[in-house]
Amino acid sequence: MGEWKHTSCILCAQNCGLETEIEDNRIINVRGDKSNPRSQGYCCRKGLSLARYEHHADRLAYPLKKVGDHHERISWEQAIDEIFEKLLQIKEKHGGEAISYMGGGSVGGQMEVAMGLKLNNALSSRNYYSSLTQEFSNVYWVDGRIVGKQGIASQPDTHHCDTLVAWGWNGWMSNQEPQARTLILSLHNDPNKHFIVIDPRVSETAEHADIHL
Numbered sequence: 522m523g524e525w526k527h528t529s530c531i532l533c534a535q536n537c538g539l540e541t542e543i544e545d546n547r548i549i550n551v552r553g554d555k556s557n558p559r560s561q562g563y564c565c566r567k568g569l570s571l572a573r574y575e576h577h578a579d580r581l582a583y584p585l586k587k588v589g590d591h592h593e594r595i596s597w598e599q600a601i602d603e604i605f606e607k608l609l610q611i612k613e614k615h616g617g618e619a620i621s622y623m624g625g626g627s628v629g630g631q632m633e634v635a636m637g638l639k640l641n642n643a644l645s646s647r648n649y650y651s652s653l654t655q656e657f658s659n660v661y662w663v664d665g666r667i668v669g670k671q672g673i674a675s676q677p678d679t680h681h682c683d684t685l686v687a688w689g690w691n692g693w694m695s696n697q698e699p700q701a702r703t704l705i706l707s708l709h710n711d712p713n714k715h716f717i718v719i720d721p722r723v724s725e726t727a728e729h730a731d732i733h734l
């Protein structure tokens with residue numbers, strides 16, 4: 522029998538409240554946290570699988586160096602020294618713009634972004650990519666068209682809107698909105714609300730649409 526602790530999921534931007542049962546410094550159980558005011562006990566299968574990700578045998582827990590056709594475990598000191606040397610060589614030979622930082626982004630990613638961007642600056646690179654450049658490029662584009670600035674990254678007030686247009690969003694499976702399935706069902710069941718899904722296939726979300734295009 523472990524000890525239950527309150528925490529939150531960092532696998533998507535909803536940060537659902539979770540309770541995790543900890544035994545011997547390992548997560549052995551996960552459940553939605555009903556006391557969390559935002560998610561109110563909701564959590565998807567990704568959050569429920571946290572222990573699998575956290576303790577997966579294939580998870581990279583220490584530096585590995587490619588030697589010939591295989592990888593060998595090395596110390597953190599050796600890894601940092603060798604990577605530092607290589608980055609300096611690239612900078613001296615090709616300039617800082619030959620280097621880019623890929624990381625950061627939304628929840629979870631902010632933990633390392635402060636160091637990553639400082640490293641980028643130290644190497645005189647302005648190149649910075651994150652998962653947001655793929656995941657939210659549509660949001661930035663739409664914000665640019667609607668409010669004239671692509672960097673605003675607005676968030677739709679999905680739980681209070683009268684009409685929701687889901688363009689290629691299969692929230693029934695991917696979530697990415699607070700209590701996604703509850704939201705989809707509430708739109709579907711309310712005769713005064715409209716739920717429009719634009720998707721080339723009849724996704725699980727499209728099955729609950731008033732109009733599917």
Ligand code: SF4
Pocket residue numbers: 530531532533534535536537563564565566567568569696697
């Ligand atoms: S919707 Fe799922 S992945 Fe996202 S924060 Fe909640 S439990 Fe985690």
